[in-house]
Amino acid sequence: MSRDDLIVILFLIATVILLPLISGSSYLLSVGIFAGINALVAIGLTILMGYAGQVSLGQAGFYGIGAYVSSIMSLKLGLPVMISMVIAMLAAAIAAILLSVPALRLKGHYLAVATLGFGEIIYVILNEWGPGGPSGFGDIPYFSLLGYTLTSSQEYFWLIWGCVIIVMAFSLNLINSITGRALRAIHGSEVASVSMGIDVVRLKIKVFVLSAIYASLAGSLYAHYVTFVSPSSFSLFYSILVLMMVVLGGMSNLWGGITGAIIITLLPEVLRGFKEYDILIYGLILTLSLLFMRKGIVPLVIEAIRRRG
Amino acid sequence: MLLQVRNISKSFGGLNALRNVCFSVREGEIHALIGPNGAGKTTMLNIISGIESPDSGEIVFKGEIVNGRPPEKRAKKGLSRTFQHLELFNDMTVIENIMVGCYLKTRSGFFRSGLLLPGTKRDEREIYERSCEILDYINLSKRRDEMAKTLPVGEQRVLEIGRALATEPDLLLLDEPAAGLNIRETRELGELIGKIRKERGVTVLIVEHDMELVMRISDNITVLNFGEVIADGPPIEIQKDPQVIAAYLGEDE
Numbered sequence A: 001m002s003r004d005d006l007i008v009i010l011f012l013i014a015t016v017i018l019l020p021l022i023s024g025s026s027y028l029l030s031v032g033i034f035a036g037i038n039a040l041v042a043i044g045l046t047i048l049m050g051y052a053g054q055v056s057l058g059q060a061g062f063y064g065i066g067a068y069v070s071s072i073m074s075l076k077l078g079l080p081v082m083i084s085m086v087i088a089m090l091a092a093a094i095a096a097i098l099l100s101v102p103a104l105r106l107k108g109h110y111l112a113v114a115t116l117g118f119g120e121i122i123y124v125i126l127n128e129w130g131p132g133g134p135s136g137f138g139d140i141p142y143f144s145l146l147g148y149t150l151t152s153s154q155e156y157f158w159l160i161w162g163c164v165i166i167v168m169a170f171s172l173n174l175i176n177s178i179t180g181r182a183l184r185a186i187h188g189s190e191v192a193s194v195s196m197g198i199d200v201v202r203l204k205i206k207v208f209v210l211s212a213i214y215a216s217l218a219g220s221l222y223a224h225y226v227t228f229v230s231p232s233s234f235s236l237f238y239s240i241l242v243l244m245m246v247v248l249g250g251m252s253n254l255w256g257g258i259t260g261a262i263i264i265t266l267l268p269e270v271l272r273g274f275k276e277y278d279i280l281i282y283g284l285i286l287t288l289s290l291l292f293m294r295k296g297i298v299p300l301v302i303e304a305i306r307r308r309g
Numbered sequence B: 001m002l003l004q005v006r007n008i009s010k011s012f013g014g015l016n017a018l019r020n021v022c023f024s025v026r027e028g029e030i031h032a033l034i035g036p037n038g039a040g041k042t043t044m045l046n047i048i049s050g051i052e053s054p055d056s057g058e059i060v061f062k063g064e065i066v067n068g069r070p071p072e073k074r075a076k077k078g079l080s081r082t083f084q085h086l087e088l089f090n091d092m093t094v095i096e097n098i099m100v101g102c103y104l105k106t107r108s109g110f111f112r113s114g115l116l117l118p119g120t121k122r123d124e125r126e127i128y129e130r131s132c133e134i135l136d137y138i139n140l141s142k143r144r145d146e147m148a149k150t151l152p153v154g155e156q157r158v159l160e161i162g163r164a165l166a167t168e169p170d171l172l173l174l175d176e177p178a179a180g181l182n183i184r185e186t187r188e189l190g191e192l193i194g195k196i197r198k199e200r201g202v203t204v205l206i207v208e209h210d211m212e213l214v215m216r217i218s219d220n221i222t223v224l225n226f227g228e229v230i231a232d233g234p235p236i237e238i239q240k241d242p243q244v245i246a247a248y249l250g251e252d253e
Helices: A003-022 A026-051 A059-075 A081-105 A110-129 A153-175 A178-188 A190-195 A200-226 A236-249 A254-292 A297-308 B041-049 B071-076 B094-105 B110-114 B120-137 B153-166 B183-200 B211-217 B235-240 B242-249
Strands: B003-012 B015-025 B030-034 B056-061 B079-081 B171-175 B203-207 B220-225 B228-233
Touching: A003 A026, A003 A153, A026 A059, A026 A153, A026 A178, A026 A200, A026 A236, A026 A254, A059 A081, A059 A110, A059 A200, A059 A236, A081 A110, A081 A200, A110 A236, A153 A178, A153 A200, A153 A254, A153 B110, A178 A190, A178 A200, A178 B094, A178 B110, A178 B120, A190 A200, A190 B071, A236 A254, A236 A297, A254 A297, B003 B041, B015 B030, B015 B041, B015 B220, B015 B228, B030 B041, B030 B183, B030 B211, B041 B056, B041 B079, B041 B171, B041 B203, B071 B079, B079 B153, B094 B120, B094 B153, B120 B153, B153 B171, B153 B183, B183 B203, B183 B211, B211 B235, B220 B235, B220 B242, B228 B235, B228 B242, B235 B242
Parallel strands: B030 B203, B030 B220, B079 B171, B171 B203
Antiparallel strands: B003 B015, B003 B056, B220 B228
C-alpha cells in the first residue's frame, strides 16, 4: 500500500466511524450500506478487469451464491452466520475455479462468455430450486458474532464498511506486491511475462477466484442485513450494474470500483426529485460520463491533481 | 551439452519454416544462429523458449526433453530470452521491469502479499536491491525511475537483457539485440554479452544480423537458410564456407 492509499484509507475509516454518529437518518444509512455491498463486488471486478485484463459478466452469480448458500446454511441448517458465510465463500471459490480453469486456458475473452452463461444458470437455478422459487424467502437470521446480534442500521453500516476497508486494504497490498507487479506485467506483454516465469493462466484464475469470494461475501452480508432474498436481485442486470460501476469509477485504479459503486448507488436516490424523468437523467449522466471520461473518474482526478501539483 | 535441438521441423500453412534442424549449444559458449531474412531464426528461438511448438523433433535442455512444457516452466528451469520486437513492460519503470524478472526468485503468495505477512516487506526490499545491482551491471542506473517506453531503443534492448538476467538463467536467448543500434552501442552490447558469459557463467544463444558482432563474440555459429542448417562451426570456418557465402551473396550462375 502506498502512502497516498494509506491516507485515503484513514480518511475512509474516519468517515465510516463518524457518519452513523452524525446522521441518525436510517434512510441515508441504508443507502450507504447498499453502496458498501456494491463496493465489495466492484473491488473484485476492478482487480479482474483492470489488473488481470479479464471481463466477467457473471458477478451476480457469485453474489447470489453468497446470499443463498449463507441464508440456507444459517436458516435451514441452523449453522452460525459466520460459518455459513465462510461456506458460501468456499462455494463461490469452487464455482469460480470450475468455471475459469477451462475458460482461461483459452486466449481471448472466453471468460466473459463463460461467466455470462454461468450467471444465467445460477439465476435459473435460484428461480427453479431456490426456496420460495421466484418469490424468494425470508426470516434469514441477522448477522451475529460471538452471541451478539446486529440489528440497527448503524451497526450494519459499520460492519459492511468495515468489510469494505479490510477488503480494500488486502487488495491494495496485493496490487502493490510482487503479484500485482506480475499482473501489470501481463498487461504490458504477455509473451514477455511467461518468459520471465510468470504462470499467466494460474494468476488470472487466482484473481478471478478472489473476485468471486468478494462477491460472495457481499451477497452474504446483503442476505443477513435484509433478511430476505429473491432471485431478482441476482440477475444479469446486477452483473451489468457492477460492470458500470467499475467502468465509471475507472478500472486502472483500485479506488475506481468503490467510487463507481458509491456514485451508481446514490445516483437514483439523488434523482428521486425528478420524478418520472429520473431514469432518463440517470441514463444521460452515465452515457455522457462514459463518452467524456473514458478512463473513469478516479484516474482522471489523479491526473488533474498531478498536473496541478 | 546444455541445449540440443534435434530434428526440429515446423511449417506454417504450406511454408516450411524449419526442416530437420539439428544443432547443439555447449555450456559456457556464445553460440550464434545466423541466416538471411526468413531463414527461420526467430521461429527457432520461439520453439526453444516454448512460445511456439514444433511439428516434430525434440528440444533437449539440461538433459531433459522439454517439448510440451510451457514457457514459464522453461524459464523456471533456467531459460530466459529477449525479443526482436521489444517486449518491455512499457508502462512500468525501468527498475520495475527488472523487478518483474525477479519473480521466479521470490516467494509470492496471494494471501501472504495481501495480508502483508511478516517477510513480505523484507522480500520486497531484497528484490529492489537485487534489481538495483542488475541496473548497475548493465549501466542503466541513471534511468532507474523512468518509464521503460521513454528510453531510446539502444537502452531498451539493454534493459531487456537485464530483465532476462534477473531470472538468473543458465541459457540466455538473444533475438537480434543489435537491431537499431549505432556502431558505438553495438560495440558496448558486444562487451556486455561477453561480460555476462564470463562473469555470470551464462551460456548465450544469439540470433543476429550484424556479422561483425557475430564473428567477434561467437565461439560457434549455426547457419540457417530456408529453414535448413547449411553450416555449423567456429567463425573462421563459417566465413570461408562456400554455401554460406552463396546464401548471403546469392549464387553465381
